[in-house]
Amino acid sequence: MTTLFTRIKDAVSADLHGMMDKKEAGNPIAALNHYLRQSEKETEKVRQLVERQHRLKEEFVREHTEAAEMAERRQHQKEVAERAGEEEYAGFAAREWEEYSQRAERLEKARQDAEFQLEKLEQQYEDMKHRLKDMRVRQMELMGRENAARASYKMSKVTSESGERSFSRFGDMEQYIENLEQRVNRDYHKNTFDSKLAEIEQKLIEQAEKEKNR
DSSP states (O other): OHHHHHHHHHHHHSOHHHHHHHHTTTOHHHHHHHHHHHHHHHHHHHHHHHHHHHHHHHHHHHHHHHHHHHHHHHHHHHHHHHHHTOHHHHHHHHHHHHHHHHHHHHHHHHHHHHHHHHHHHHHHHHHHHHHHHHHHHHHHHHHHHHHHHHHHHHHHHHHSGGGHHHHHHHHHHHHHHHHHHHHHHHHHHHHHHHHHHHHHHHHHHHHHHHHHTO
16 A cells, blocks of 8 residues: 555656656647646546545444444353353353454454545545646646737738738728728618609609699
8 A cells, every 4th residue: 555655646746847847848738738637547546545445444443343242242141151150151252252352453453544544545635636726727827828829920920021911801801891881871872862852753743633633
């Protein structure tokens, strides 16, 4: 168990920032993702160990309770046999009491050891979860820097001399929108003019009809 603790501790407690500085020159996101996956695997192993240790401690508690109850029962039976003068039964009960008592002692010691190891595992598990959170934060920071660098690069291309074609496209689009707006306005005024004249003409026709019918 000590060897396992040491291996996991060495794998996770290494100076992550020092390792990443060597890798970031190439592909920092890929490097961090690699270490993140490795740490997630190690953290999952510790989580499983914590659960197993919980079950083991509960098993020690059950076994200890059973042995202690049997020792108490044999002690009572020994006393009953002695009062009744049944030396053979009393001797058997005494030997059984000793067996159960020693077993209960061993199980209590094992339970205490298991509980101590469980506390260490739980502390280590919490520490590893914090480290994972820190790595995920760093992952987001690196992604933010990478996105900003890419955006800056693209903006530089657009604003550079080699990006004149892009500016030309922007200019063409603005001119197109302006021409479209002017055409729409002309069509609107034209349609409005036609409608007004048609309305005036209709009124003149109606007025002429009325005068004719007088």
